[in-house]
Amino acid sequence: xxxxxxxxxxxxxxxxxxxxxxxxxxxxxxxxxxxxxxxxxxxxxxxxxxxxxxxxxxxxxxxxxxxxxxxxxxxxxxxxxxxxxxxxxxxxxxxxxxxxxxxxxxxxxxxxxxxxxxxxxxxxxxxxxxxxxxxxxxxxxxxxxxxxxxxxxxxxxxxxxxxxxxxxxxxxxxxxxxxxxxxxxxxxxxxxxxxxxxxxxxxxxxxxxxxxxxxxxxxxxxxxxxxxxxxxxxxxxxxxxxxxxxxxxxxxxxxxxxxxxxxxxxxxxxxxxxxxxxxxxxxxxxxxxxxxxxxxxxxxxxxxxxxxxxxxxxxxxxxxxxxxxxxxxxxxxxxxxxxxxxxxxxxxxxxxxxxxxxxxxxxxxxxxxxxxxxxxxxxxxxxxxxxxxxxxxxxxxxxxxxxxxxxxxxxxxx
Amino acid sequence: xxxxxxxxxxxxxxxxxxxxxxxxxxxxxxxxxxxxxxxxxxxxxxxxxxxxxxxxxxxxxxxxxxxxxxxxxxxxxxxxxxxxxxxxxxxxxxxxxxxxxxxxxxxxxxxxxxxxxxxxxxxxxxxxxxxxxxxxxxxxxxxxxxxxxxxxxxxxxxxxxxxxxxxxxxxxxxxxxxxxxxxxxxxxxxxxxxxxxxxxxxxxxxxxxxxxxxxxxxxxxxxxxxxxxxxxxxxxxxxxxxxxxxxxxxxxxxxxxxxxxxxxxxxxxxxxxxxxxxxxxxxxxxxxxxxxxxxxxxxxxxxxxxxxxxxxxxxxxxxxxxxxxxxxxxxxxxxxxxxxxxxxxxxxxxxxxxxxxxxxxxxxxxxxxxxxxxxxxxxxxxxxxxxxxxxxxxxxxxxxxxxxxxxxxxxxxx
Numbered sequence: 001x002x003x004x005x006x007x008x009x010x011x012x013x014x015x016x017x018x019x020x021x022x023x024x025x026x027x028x029x030x031x032x033x034x035x036x037x038x039x040x041x042x043x044x045x046x047x048x049x050x051x052x053x054x055x056x057x058x059x060x061x062x063x064x065x066x067x068x069x070x071x072x073x074x075x076x077x078x079x080x081x082x083x084x085x086x087x088x089x090x091x092x093x094x095x096x097x098x099x100x101x102x103x104x105x106x107x108x109x110x111x112x113x114x115x116x117x118x119x120x121x122x123x124x125x126x127x128x129x130x131x132x133x134x135x136x137x138x139x140x141x142x143x144x145x146x147x148x149x150x151x152x153x154x155x156x157x158x159x160x161x162x163x164x165x166x167x168x169x170x171x172x173x174x175x176x177x178x179x180x181x182x183x184x185x186x187x188x189x190x191x192x193x194x195x196x197x198x199x200x201x202x203x204x205x206x207x208x209x210x211x212x213x214x215x216x217x218x219x220x221x222x223x224x225x226x227x228x229x230x231x232x233x234x235x236x237x238x239x240x241x242x243x244x245x246x247x248x249x250x251x252x253x254x255x256x257x258x259x260x261x262x263x264x265x266x267x268x269x270x271x272x273x274x275x276x277x278x279x280x281x282x283x284x285x286x287x288x289x290x291x292x293x294x295x296x297x298x299x300x301x302x303x304x305x306x307x308x309x310x311x312x313x314x315x316x317x318x319x320x321x322x323x324x325x326x327x328x329x330x331x332x333x334x335x336x337x338x339x340x341x342x343x344x345x346x347x348x349x350x351x352x353x354x355x356x357x358x359x360x361x362x363x364x365x366x367x368x369x370x371x372x373x374x375x376x377x378x379x380x381x382x383x384x385x386x387x388x389x390x391x392x393x394x395x396x397x398x399x400x401x402x403x404x405x406x407x408x409x410x411x412x413x414x
Numbered sequence: 415x416x417x418x419x420x421x422x423x424x425x426x427x428x429x430x431x432x433x434x435x436x437x438x439x440x441x442x443x444x445x446x447x448x449x450x451x452x453x454x455x456x457x458x459x460x461x462x463x464x465x466x467x468x469x470x471x472x473x474x475x476x477x478x479x480x481x482x483x484x485x486x487x488x489x490x491x492x493x494x495x496x497x498x499x500x501x502x503x504x505x506x507x508x509x510x511x512x513x514x515x516x517x518x519x520x521x522x523x524x525x526x527x528x529x530x531x532x533x534x535x536x537x538x539x540x541x542x543x544x545x546x547x548x549x550x551x552x553x554x555x556x557x558x559x560x561x562x563x564x565x566x567x568x569x570x571x572x573x574x575x576x577x578x579x580x581x582x583x584x585x586x587x588x589x590x591x592x593x594x595x596x597x598x599x600x601x602x603x604x605x606x607x608x609x610x611x612x613x614x615x616x617x618x619x620x621x622x623x624x625x626x627x628x629x630x631x632x633x634x635x636x637x638x639x640x641x642x643x644x645x646x647x648x649x650x651x652x653x654x655x656x657x658x659x660x661x662x663x664x665x666x667x668x669x670x671x672x673x674x675x676x677x678x679x680x681x682x683x684x685x686x687x688x689x690x691x692x693x694x695x696x697x698x699x700x701x702x703x704x705x706x707x708x709x710x711x712x713x714x715x716x717x718x719x720x721x722x723x724x725x726x727x728x729x730x731x732x733x734x735x736x737x738x739x740x741x742x743x744x745x746x747x748x749x750x751x752x753x754x755x756x757x758x759x760x761x762x763x764x765x766x767x768x769x770x771x772x773x774x775x776x777x778x779x780x781x782x783x784x785x786x787x788x789x790x791x792x793x794x795x796x797x798x799x800x801x802x803x804x805x806x807x808x809x810x811x812x813x814x815x816x817x818x819x820x821x822x823x824x825x826x827x828x
Contacts, residue, residue, distance in 0.1 A: 413473070
């Protein structure tokens with residue numbers, strides 16, 4: 001067998017439900033996508049339940065599954081993944097949080113969980129908080145994330161992640177800031193909760209006095225005078241794919257969380273200005289970068305976020321247009337790569353436009369290229385792929401199926 | 415319901431991929447197999463992922479799964495299975511290895527991992543090594559296996575199997591003999607590694623001076639002056655099927671590993687001269703023995719190895735011929751057995767001719783006979799069975815499905 005490589009396109013949140021305004025079709029079914037349909041017709045198709053049937057997953061868990069990991073073994077909250085994405089290198093013992101810059105009134109009630117969707121000045125605010133001491137030998141590392149987000153890491157001895165959030169969450173955006181509580185009776189959980197509550201007080205003092213906020217107030221904007229914390233986790237133990245399978249894997253994406261996961265998984269990650277993780281991302285540039293990676297990688301993931309945004313934004317026509325653009329991008333790859341290649345496509349979860357959030361429906365997949373046992377499915381869609389030759393797979397099963405087709409799946413037994 | 419019995423044919427390594435020289439068909443799809451197609455048409459079909467989707471398995475693990483076991487619970491390396499196959503009865507605490515008689519030069523470099531594929535005299539060489547003391551209260555039991563192979567067991571207190579191989583493996587056939595290293599810091603692993611390294615030295619002394627080797631050297635043949643060790647394991651805890659299910663199971667095979675697994679599983683195993691585990695095996699004799707076993711067994715496995723050899727040898731036409739011969743063998747059974755009978759067929763893994771090694775694709779299966787819920791699949795093949803009524807099963811799931819059809823699957827709950 002000649003050396004084979006795989007390109008796997010991940011259309012974030014692509015899976016959907018039938019939509020009345022699309023004549024009962026899903027955005028994928030409604031989209032004109034000659035390249036994707038031809039690949040599905042010549043390949044094998046199926047449905048992938050990322051984790052387990054019916055269980056909605058986040059972008060982080062969905063990608064962990066597509067990358068072959070068991071989330072029960074490696075996942076420990078999104079905080080650590082966001083910290084990686086923000087450029088913080090965790091060490092064992094760190095507890096990492098997702099943070100929001102928020103606006104809080106004098107009584108500790110939340111005025112806005114996102115400080116009026118602040119975009120400017122968060123790097124300076126983060127710098128003002130970075131390194132503050134929380135007592136008990138614990139210090140905080142803080143980095144700004146995209147828009148109103150921040151990555152917060154507590155570093156010190158004997159910390160544990162079994163603690164609640166100070167952020168009341170999107171369901172209760174105007175509630176009081178919650179006191180962080182230990183979720184276990186361990187000393188470590190109590191120490192972490194105390195540090196988190198101290199962090200809130202100190203951060204509020206520092207931020208309220210900060211020139212960025214004084215200017216915001218003067219300009220009639222909501223001050224980012226607090227940091228809400230959620231999703232505490234410790235450094236996940238993700239063994240790199242290179243070590244586990246001798247696999248050279250690459251990833252092209254414009255989204256921080258996905259890029260962070262790729263880095264943790266030992267992939268060569270590529271992102272460039274112009275890859276925005278939004279509707280205006282440069283798919284032509286992504287295609288070119290993917291082709292470059294294929295030169296010396298066994299498996300290259302090409303991630304596009306915009307399909308998920310359209311799902312969250314309840315825009316089925318927009319979602320179909322994103323899929324049509326992805327179809328063009330795949331055509332560009334096929335036109336510019338001449339070696340034996342398997343092309344696969346998947347999604348990290350469903351984000352139905354009617355619901356605007358992640359759901360637990362499986363996602364349609366295809367694998368097309370040399371050595372594949374074909375089926376008689378002729379178009380790429382949620383319902384056609386339900387009859388496909390791959391049947392119903394887990395995300396991990398799909399990953400091992402890809403590895404198997406390029407001779408990289410380790411044999412069990414002899 | 416009358417008493418029902420099952421014959422399950424196992425075509426080793428039968429699963430394959432589309433092959434250009436067979437007009438894009440697999441060997442199974444290309445073979446003329448009227449009996450198998452009729453059974454599939456009148457029965458229920460599906461795909462079996464022996465262990466998990468995409469994961470290639472060895473003959474040992476594949477059969478463990480078909481026999482209903484969870485390899486994670488019972489599998490501990492092929493060494494113990496080969497020891498059983500060579501007639502050594504293990505006791506708890508033994509560490510068993512697969513051994514090769516090999517030719518090594520004065521510097522400890524391997525000249526040939528198989529001592530010129532030695533066939534004659536290995537029983538005498540094994541006897542010369544059997545019972546040698548390795549210090550620390552550890553002794554070695556040694557038996558010759560087929561051709562250049564040997565089974566080696568270390569017996570003594572406090573041994574563990576977490577050690578590396580001395581055999582550099584088929585990928586590095588001319589490398590130096592490797593020192594066996596403990597894979598854990600435990601005292602038991604260190605003791606086993608020390609015994610293995612001592613075994614190599616003592617065996618080399620004994621073998622170099624042995625008349626069999628002096629005659630080989632005089633005849634210009636490579637001396638079998640060393641034993642390479644690999645796949646250390648401890649006695650697997652395989653509860654017999656008789657005990658677990660009150661099942662009387664039988665097995666007809668010409669292959670040592672499969673026969674050993676059958677014995678460990680508590681089956682009545684039948685092998686005869688003429689059952690060679692190769693292309694020239696006597697399928698008519700196998701059919702007659704299977705029919706005899708059906709007289710007083712609930713479930714009889716009929717194993718044929720040749721389909722796997724054709725896959726390893728990259729011979730799709732030969733593989734199709736083997737399947738046609740199996741079809742004739744099944745016809746012979748059906749013609750000579752008149753009681754109510756379910757006939758099933760499976761494989762222990764795929765061995766695609768284009769690849770020449772085991773791969774992780776699922777294998778096609780059918781079950782045909784009284785009580786079966788039929789489907790509309792009309793021929794037996796990798797792609798037709800993907801639409802079958804059994805769906806996608808694990809090897810264990812397939813085993814329980816067979817047991818269920820003969821009323822032998824234990825009920826959970828009441």
